[in-house]
Amino acid sequence: MKKILVLVLMAMFAFAGAAHAETLKLLTWKGYAPQKLIDTFEKETGIKVEVTFSNNEEMIAKLRATRGAGFDLAQPSQDRISSVQEKYKIYKALDYSKIKSDLFIPSMLAAVKKNTVVKGKSYAVPFCWGTSGLIVNSDKAPEVDSWKDLLNSKYAGRVSYRLKRPILIATAFALGYDPFALYSDIPAYKAMLDKVADALIKAKPVVKNYWANGDSLLESMRSEEVFVAMAWDAGGWKLHGDNKAIDFKAPKEGALGWIDTFAIPAKAKNVDAAYKWINFIMKPENAGYFSSQEKYATASKDALKFTATSVAANFARSFPQETIDNIKWYPPVPAILERLEGKILDKVKAAN
Amino acid sequence: MKRSRLAFWIFFAPVFLWLFLLIVLPHLELLTMSFMGENDYGDTVWTLNNYMNFFNEPVYWYTFVRTAMFAILTTFITFLLAMPVSFYIAKLARTKVQGALMIMLLLPFWVSELVRIYGWMILLRESGVLNYFMLQLGIIDKPIEMLYNDASMIMGLVYTSMLFMIVPLVSVMESLDDSLIEAAHDLGAGSFAIWRTIILPHCKPGITSGSIVVFMLALGNYLTPNLMGGKNSLWFTEQIYNQFIASFNWNQGAAFGFLLLLLSSLIIWVGLKLTGQKLGEVAS
Numbered sequence: 001m002k003k004i005l006v007l008v009l010m011a012m013f014a015f016a017g018a019a020h021a022e023t024l025k026l027l028t029w030k031g032y033a034p035q036k037l038i039d040t041f042e043k044e045t046g047i048k049v050e051v052t053f054s055n056n057e058e059m060i061a062k063l064r065a066t067r068g069a070g071f072d073l074a075q076p077s078q079d080r081i082s083s084v085q086e087k088y089k090i091y092k093a094l095d096y097s098k099i100k101s102d103l104f105i106p107s108m109l110a111a112v113k114k115n116t117v118v119k120g121k122s123y124a125v126p127f128c129w130g131t132s133g134l135i136v137n138s139d140k141a142p143e144v145d146s147w148k149d150l151l152n153s154k155y156a157g158r159v160s161y162r163l164k165r166p167i168l169i170a171t172a173f174a175l176g177y178d179p180f181a182l183y184s185d186i187p188a189y190k191a192m193l194d195k196v197a198d199a200l201i202k203a204k205p206v207v208k209n210y211w212a213n214g215d216s217l218l219e220s221m222r223s224e225e226v227f228v229a230m231a232w233d234a235g236g237w238k239l240h241g242d243n244k245a246i247d248f249k250a251p252k253e254g255a256l257g258w259i260d261t262f263a264i265p266a267k268a269k270n271v272d273a274a275y276k277w278i279n280f281i282m283k284p285e286n287a288g289y290f291s292s293q294e295k296y297a298t299a300s301k302d303a304l305k306f307t308a309t310s311v312a313a314n315f316a317r318s319f320p321q322e323t324i325d326n327i328k329w330y331p332p333v334p335a336i337l338e339r340l341e342g343k344i345l346d347k348v349k350a351a352n
Numbered sequence: 353m354k355r356s357r358l359a360f361w362i363f364f365a366p367v368f369l370w371l372f373l374l375i376v377l378p379h380l381e382l383l384t385m386s387f388m389g390e391n392d393y394g395d396t397v398w399t400l401n402n403y404m405n406f407f408n409e410p411v412y413w414y415t416f417v418r419t420a421m422f423a424i425l426t427t428f429i430t431f432l433l434a435m436p437v438s439f440y441i442a443k444l445a446r447t448k449v450q451g452a453l454m455i456m457l458l459l460p461f462w463v464s465e466l467v468r469i470y471g472w473m474i475l476l477r478e479s480g481v482l483n484y485f486m487l488q489l490g491i492i493d494k495p496i497e498m499l500y501n502d503a504s505m506i507m508g509l510v511y512t513s514m515l516f517m518i519v520p521l522v523s524v525m526e527s528l529d530d531s532l533i534e535a536a537h538d539l540g541a542g543s544f545a546i547w548r549t550i551i552l553p554h555c556k557p558g559i560t561s562g563s564i565v566v567f568m569l570a571l572g573n574y575l576t577p578n579l580m581g582g583k584n585s586l587w588f589t590e591q592i593y594n595q596f597i598a599s600f601n602w603n604q605g606a607a608f609g610f611l612l613l614l615l616s617s618l619i620i621w622v623g624l625k626l627t628g629q630k631l632g633e634v635a636s
Contacts, residue, residue, distance in 0.1 A: 342599030
């Protein structure tokens with residue numbers, strides 16, 4: 001009797017093991033994995049998707065803490081991959097033969113491959129892209145067109161931005177520097193950061209608050225507590241849907257362009273599923289659905305055909321050709337700079 | 353004898369493992385990490401630099417002093433507010449009402465701190481509920497920004513830690529014999545004298561344990577200063593977070609963590625010395 005019981009139990013465990021579905025653990029940004037696409041993917045492949053929301057800094061910290069375990073696929077920005085990989089070795093080099101490269105915009109794929117090279121191997125493929133620029137309420141602040149306006153006392157108490165590295169870069173451009181050209185010259189970069197810190201501290205009375213999450217910024221813009229903000233284009237377009245006066249505007253110094261990617265963590269368990277997800281989400285109809293839903297442009301070649309016309313209109317309105325040509329793309333960041341910047345950000349926040 | 357020792361180990365082992373694996377071990381790793389750093393060539397070496405940075409860089413110790421001062425202020429305000437409230441609950445309210453009042457105190461803690469803070473933000477913001485009513489009633493003619501300053505941050509901290517002061521105070525006050533107060537009354541003592549010579553000395557252990565908890569909670573808080581505080585509200589925990597997450601400098605972050613532990617223990621030790629108490633008495 002006992003033996004039979006043991007046998008039954010063992011059979012049950014074996015069965016449970018087999019029936020236990022494969023899972024894909026995805027570490028990504030909020031909005032990057034719409035529920036409808038997850039459902040379709042689960043139906044097509046039988047792989048369950050578990051999504052964890054994060055941002056660049058936390059993504060790196062999480063993967064570093066486990067030395068690259070716990071997730072099968074991550075979505076860092078392309079400029080934060082190579083230096084992090086060199087130092088902490090948290091990603092696996094990609095096997096590009098498993099990726100359907102004809103799904104991608106060729107120039108974008110090539111750029112990301114080139115920017116994420118470590119020791120001759122590339123670590124990422126592009127997923128979507130966008131820019132940081134200004135979100136402006138043109139009823140209240142019609143003349144805003146430059147990063148300088150974030151420091152402009154004319155809008156005192158009506159300005160908001162995130163106290164992270166993009167504002168340092170933007171202020172550097174406002175002061176007439178080219179921070180990206182100084183990446184390789186650390187003493188000059190440091191001197192520039194000191195000037196940036198002075199400018200930001202001096203302009204503190206202008207800022208209402210440093211926003212910490214996107215939703216709270218959108219709320220402040222919507223309630224017209226804030227007229228000028230530094231934020232991502234998609235946020236501006238979301239607000240434009242509700243209030244025609246508010247829109248995204250690329251500053252005349254050039255919007256800051258980012259590309260978010262797919263990278264596979266070093267100790268990913270389900271690598272196959274990760275490649276399947278990449279190939280799935282980059283299909284034009286899926287990428288188009290993502291674009292219409294979240295208002296981010298993707299690196300999928302034919303996605304525009306499947307993107308809602310109102311979203312395409314956003315793009316035409318905010319990004320005429322010369323604005324696109326003027327986008328300042330983030331080059332890969334050397335790790336030492338992030339440390340310098342961290343200190344400057346603390347200094348700015350602590351200052352009275 | 354042998355048997356009871358076995359039983360002791362069986363029950364003690366989970367506690368021990370929990371303490372050791374989840375608390376002692378990670379702390380040891382963080383401690384070694386805090387003494388490591390990179391030299392100019394990018395190699396990892398033993399160094400005291402992480403601790404030196406704290407004292408050499410004014411931003412860091414300034415933030416710590418600021419955080420500590422605000423945490424002490426929060427503790428003091430919480431104490432002032434909690435005293436009459438707990439006296440009412442423990443001595444004046446009827447038994448039935450007592451329970452209801454305690455539940456009312458507990459209720460907000462059923463939702464997360466984040467939700468409570470957002471609640472306050474909805475009330476206080478420039479386009480918020482309070483401003484709306486004040487505008488409607490004609491008390492003000494332009495909305496006032498009540499959020500994003502030190503006062504609103506302190507208020508948020510007091511609100512979140514109130515319960516942890518009231519509970520120990522209520523329990524010590526319940527053990528206070530009413531006849532002492534009555535006798536004092538009969539002998540002609542004023543209410544100030546009663547508070548000073550009877551109630552406060554009796555409540556000392558409760559005050560101390562409540563203050564320690566509230567002080568620690570305020571000092572280690574992250575959300576409230578971050579969300580309700582203004583542009584200048586860098587809190588020490590936020591600085592630790594920034595070192596770990598934004599600058600990828602775990603060594604520095606670990607050193608700050610230990611400094612926070614050391615300095616907060618020091619402040620509590622000084623507090624106990626000043627009031628002439630021992631930690632053992634308070635904990636029992």
